[in-house]
Amino acid sequence: MAAAAARVLKRKAPRGFLKRLIKRQKPQLHFRSGLDLLVHLNCLLFLHRLAEETRMQAFQNKSKIIKEKHICSAAKVILKKSRG
């Protein structure tokens, strides 16, 4: 677990990818330098919440593997939450 944590946290935020993503969607927007990091943080937290919800869904279905339907039902809730 520690190794996995280290692996995950050691990864750099894909700043170029994020910047490109947002630029493609909203070319008229300008971004501050530190913003893509916060976007990345947002993504991580979103994934965290999604993973928690998905895990709960999988437990409810008594399955040890995460399946698509778990993610779908979990995403419904979490996306609604993160709409802001």
Next chain:
Amino acid sequence: MAFLYENEGTTRTLLHQVLEMHPLSSPISTNNRSRSCTESLFASSDTTLRKRKKTAPVQPKDTGGTDQHFVEHYDLLEKGTPRILLKKILQTASEDSVLVPVLMNSQEPVPVELQEESKWNSLELQLPEPEPSASLAPELLIHSRRKRCLRVSEFEQEVDQGLAVSSDLTGEKRASANKSSMSRSFNLTLATVIPPESVERPGLARRPQIRKKVDMEAFEHGLKDIPLTLLSDRCSNHSTTPVDGARSFQSSPYSLRFRKSLTKDQQPRATTYQANQRKKGPRRAIKSWPKSPLQNQPPSANSMSIRRQARPWTGRPSQNSYLSAYSVLATSNISREAVAKSDVVYQGEEEEERLMVDQAEESEEDTETPQRAVVSELSMKTPEFLQAKRHRSFSQPASLAPPNIVLLPSKLTQAKCAPKRCATGPRQPRDPDKASLDHYCKVFSYYAKMPVEKSASKTLVKCLDQYFRTLCDDLETFAHHAGRKTVLLDDLELLMRRQGLVTDEVSLYVLVERHLPLEYRRLLIPCAASGNSVFPAG
């Protein structure tokens, strides 16, 4: 010579007969025999055959002529080596493999034979039979076989090219089983019959390249055809619908019209699409979308939509825009985005299963009117693209596999620009996106502490795309509300607060410290440094 007229004889027997009939020692007699053989063997209506037949009767007149005989003799001598090859063929090749490729061989050698017809006047065995018929199969085989042996180098080249073309054709059109089987068997027989020559041939290496080229061209044609018609349909459909912000209005007529347009003939769309394309430059991204959703079933379509959404299109499936699409022919960028949105919307509307679409529809409320107008134009395009994609998918169902969905958008985007680039083009945009998305998938699996299915990761990508879209929209709304064109840190903090991530107890910086590595923390959190300075600049 009754045996000569037997079409039922196997190739082997025919070959044997031919070999027996043409002994090396007697050129003159062989000439006569060959002539008779040619006359008997040539049953096809091929012009070359006719020519040969004409030459054949001419030859008897010159039985006394030495030159012709010498030529024929020379040819017969040359036959010696092919003769040996033929014997080899008989020994090595099985009967089954021999027969099948005949049809293909007969087709391909035609050009070669025509060229060298003058050379091989005495060689009646050459048989360019374009029409494969069962009765002629054995004869054809003999002729093709001989041909192959005699002009190996040239024939091989021709065959390779023909094979490539035929393989392309078979790949493209799913042509008759004959061709494909023939090509396949042809390859096999060539390999088995003439091993030394196959080593020289780079045929197989050449084939895939040509195939790709043809595919792209066909794809482009398909794309061109389809979208044009779509646009015209759209215009007719939506000419009277006003831009309406009401969601209900959008949803019902939008879905209805969309479905109607989809079911309509695609030719007008293609025309309209072309017209649009001329007006707008880069709408390649749109191409990719239409294909994926329409073709596949909901699960695959979901995955496709995920991929499409992977492209950072503006996540505003504005039905309004779709309705009012026509009037606005905005810049290509915006249109592209709008198409992406509309494409996404279409997907949701069609399937009505995807939660993404529902959420997208819900988020439509936040869409701004200028974006809507732009999107409308693009949404127009998306059905065209969808249609185009549908056609494309029909032509190339194999390419619709979910993992290749990402590839499709990139391919489509470049299809118009350069067909050649399609083979290598998709690589560049696909890989970095995919790498980042895989990264997020890994993060997810780490957080979940449970194994995640491969198919589930696609759903995850879809969710992530949707999330990114809403995120960008929200950020833009916040910045616009503040009268700014730049998104600041405050906007993000506000977003996180609204999401419930940042509360009075938990501040943004706490989250930053928890989840981001040290280097990023230093950049984000203003720290007091020595000398009365704060880093980063407050």
